Amino acid sequence: MKKRKWKKIGLVLGTALLALSITGCSSSTSKSSSAATGSSTSSKQAATRKVKDMAGTEVTLPKKVDKVINLWSANNQVQMLLSGTDQLAGTTEINKQLPWATLVFPKLKDIPSYSPKSGGAINAEEILKADPSVVIASDENQIKTVRDAGATAAFVNFRDFKGLKETVTKTGEILGGAAPKKADKFVTYFDKNLSYVQDKLKGVTDKPKVYEIQGTSPLGTDGKTSIATEWIEAAGGENAMSGVTDQNMTNVTMEQVLQAKPDVIILGTQNAAKIKDQIENDPDWQSVPAVANKKIYTNPIGTFLWSRYSCEEALQVLWVAQLLHPDQFKDLDMKKEVQKFYKDFYDFDLTEEQAQKMLDGQNP
Numbered sequence: 001m002k003k004r005k006w007k008k009i010g011l012v013l014g015t016a017l018l019a020l021s022i023t024g025c026s027s028s029t030s031k032s033s034s035a036a037t038g039s040s041t042s043s044k045q046a047a048t049r050k051v052k053d054m055a056g057t058e059v060t061l062p063k064k065v066d067k068v069i070n071l072w073s074a075n076n077q078v079q080m081l082l083s084g085t086d087q088l089a090g091t092t093e094i095n096k097q098l099p100w101a102t103l104v105f106p107k108l109k110d111i112p113s114y115s116p117k118s119g120g121a122i123n124a125e126e127i128l129k130a131d132p133s134v135v136i137a138s139d140e141n142q143i144k145t146v147r148d149a150g151a152t153a154a155f156v157n158f159r160d161f162k163g164l165k166e167t168v169t170k171t172g173e174i175l176g177g178a179a180p181k182k183a184d185k186f187v188t189y190f191d192k193n194l195s196y197v198q199d200k201l202k203g204v205t206d207k208p209k210v211y212e213i214q215g216t217s218p219l220g221t222d223g224k225t226s227i228a229t230e231w232i233e234a235a236g237g238e239n240a241m242s243g244v245t246d247q248n249m250t251n252v253t254m255e256q257v258l259q260a261k262p263d264v265i266i267l268g269t270q271n272a273a274k275i276k277d278q279i280e281n282d283p284d285w286q287s288v289p290a291v292a293n294k295k296i297y298t299n300p301i302g303t304f305l306w307s308r309y310s311c312e313e314a315l316q317v318l319w320v321a322q323l324l325h326p327d328q329f330k331d332l333d334m335k336k337e338v339q340k341f342y343k344d345f346y347d348f349d350l351t352e353e354q355a356q357k358m359l360d361g362q363n364p
Helices: 003-044 072-081 099-102 108-109 124-130 142-150 161-175 179-198 226-235 254-260 272-280 313-324 334-346 352-359
Strands: 048-052 058-062 069-070 088-092 114-115 132-138 153-155 211-212 264-267 295-299
Touching: 048 153, 048 161, 048 334, 058 153, 069 072, 072 088, 072 099, 072 161, 072 334, 088 108, 088 124, 099 108, 114 124, 124 142, 132 142, 132 161, 142 153, 161 179, 179 226, 179 313, 179 334, 211 226, 211 254, 226 313, 264 272, 264 313, 272 295, 313 334, 334 352
Parallel strands: 069 088, 069 132, 088 114, 132 153, 211 264, 264 295
Antiparallel strands: 048 058
């Protein structure tokens, strides 16, 4: 009897110990599993970062952005200024057709285009196949298309100097790495140029009337609310169309140009040679002071059009100020300034001859 009793007690104790052992193992495994899950979650969080785009939308990005499809032509230039073409995995046809851009960034020729033009229709499937870290666009429909397809998109846009600087800063945040520091360097440079021009023009009351041409027609221009008005006024001039129209990228009539009597015409377009020829050979234009006095100038185009939504607005204000007020800017060497800009921001050595060609509105 005693032996059987001790056997039963031993069996109960053994079962209890086994149960405890199993429970302990289960608890340990659970803790280990929980720790692993926590580590995985923490790792994922550490691998991403959040940035608010220019529409105020919070965008989750990889800590290291390595592939960017950039659907806004103007912002392609911003991206190239900040980080070259290393992160650029998709561009637009406009950027690939700019001779100075492909000279400075030869890889641009081989980067696929995902939009025939800024704001154009896009193929979401093709974008998804490319598996970008982020798609940058200035068109709300493009942003929606990309997000609806399940990819990450960031909105950027600007229409004035303040917005340009904000866009450069925001693009730097999106790109990450060394880009934010480069963005700060650009903003500092731009502000310095604006202050320099402002100081040189103190006391100058003469403000030549400037008619800026954009697009494909001699009557295509920018009205009062435009970046053109901003660089004209910053350079000590007056937009001849400010009193005619408030619109950006619009058309006016020949009669309105004749009434405005611009002192200077600036051809801020890729069609400059053709338009200049039209104006000089059209009898209707001969009474315009700018034409009569042979003050028709082709605006430089670099990695993007200086006169449009471009980081080279920082050079534009210098060029126009010297054009309108040569006496105040006798000491400004635009060739050297262009060479310095291209070296500092693109790490590209322009020759003096190349710099002069750019200033003359010519291709490389």
